[in-house]
Amino acid sequence: MSVILGIDIGGSGIKGAPVDTRTGKLTAERHRIPTPEGAAPEDVKRVVQQLVEHFGLPGPVGVTFPGIVQRGHTLSAANVHPDWVGLNADALFTDATGHEVHLINDADAAGLAEARFGAGQGETGSVLVLTFGTGIGSALVHDGVLVPNTELGHLWLRDKHAETWASDRARERDDLNWKQWSKRASTYLQHLELLFSPELFIIGGGVSKKADKWREHLKAERTRVVPAQLLNEAGIIGAAMMAAGSDPALTAAPAALSPARRAPRKTSG
Template sequence: MSVILGIDIGGSGIKGAPVDTRTGQLVGERRRIPTPEGAAPEDVKKVVAELVTHFGLPGAVGVTFPGIVQRGHTLSAANVHPDWVGLDADALFSEATGHDVHLINDADAAGLAEARFGAGRGVQGTVMVLTFGTGIGSALIHDGVLIPNTELGHLWLRDKHAESWASDRARELDDLNWKQWSKRVSSYLQHLELLFSPDLFIIGGGVSKKAEKWQEHLKVGRGRVVPATLLNEAGIIGAAMMAAHDATPAGETTTSPEPARPTPPRKTPARKTPARKKA
């Protein structure tokens, strides 16, 4: 089945929509429910179950989470309730919804979607997707393969915690204009460039809708910087992609959550020259 429900858990809202994972298109109207105050697991579980019931799709469900996700367990909770740490969230949501739920870090989901269907489509090499909002999310993708849970928003730039200093929330709290904010982000991107040398930076999150205000002010060394193109749909799409991939039985094929790698040309074996007979 190519149509999968994707759900994106955000700081202010939890959004869901059915996604055609072959094309990356939403095939139904997106529904948004405010995130419960405090974002405790039991409260968030009820909202996810409400969204699953609303859409009524069969099969697997993909859900994003704003923190580290390993084998369905949530291992950090920087901007949500601390009860998420160490929780088997796949089991929590699967039991609440009656569906097979697959969890993925929210920035990783956005990165997968942008790499396959958005601003990174067809780009080889290293792509870094950064989402600027309440914090800074990151996704690192090399030749279409995701390296999960990078959490690069928590790097330190000397005495500055990156997302506390350069997120969109920091811009608002410090009353920065776009040029001032872009100077901070440029310092952050240049630091990431020294560490990873990405070929392309994709800037997502809420700021991607206002690219004309900051794009000309961002300065990096060797790479390129472009705004994300999938905007608020990226997390939903990436969650559905991962669920479709994880739910595929062994021996079957489905749309991969990452872009397919180019197939190298086949080498033709060298023909052996027959030995000459002695006279």
């Protein structure tokens, strides 16, 4: 089955669309529902259920989550309700929708999509996808295989926490122009370059829509830096890829990312 529903849980909206996972193209217009205030699991579950019913697609569903995801469990909750910590979210959504649901970290989903269908298409070696928004999300893809849950936005640059200093929210908070923000972001990229020596940085998240403002200012020492191509569709596409298991990155990745290799799920009842 190549057309799979992808759902992207965001801070302000939860959006979904069917995706042809052979091409990375949406096959219908996205549908968006505002994220419930507080983003508690039961409230988010109902929105996911509404999106599944809206599209009426058979088969599995991919869902992104803004936090660490391991074997279908959500292990962190920086910008959502604390009840997500330790929750078997795969089972929560599967029971609610009647579909097999597969969860993936939101930045990892964007990274998979960009590496396969976006700015990283055809690249070999290590590609680092960074999403600059409320925080900084990261996805490390090597030869098409995802290393999940890198959370590189939480690195420290001497006395500065990277995402609270160089995110798009930090740019707005500190009233920085794009050149000033790019200087901070460049410092962060150069630190990552020392640690990982990637072949390519792909810059996504909210700032990717304003690439003309920062592209000439954002620099690494050796690594090419390019804006993301898939913009707001990346999470949806990556979630669908995860559920379909149609990409080599999914079948070759660790068990946490491969539905076929997961441990059997315990369900209630």
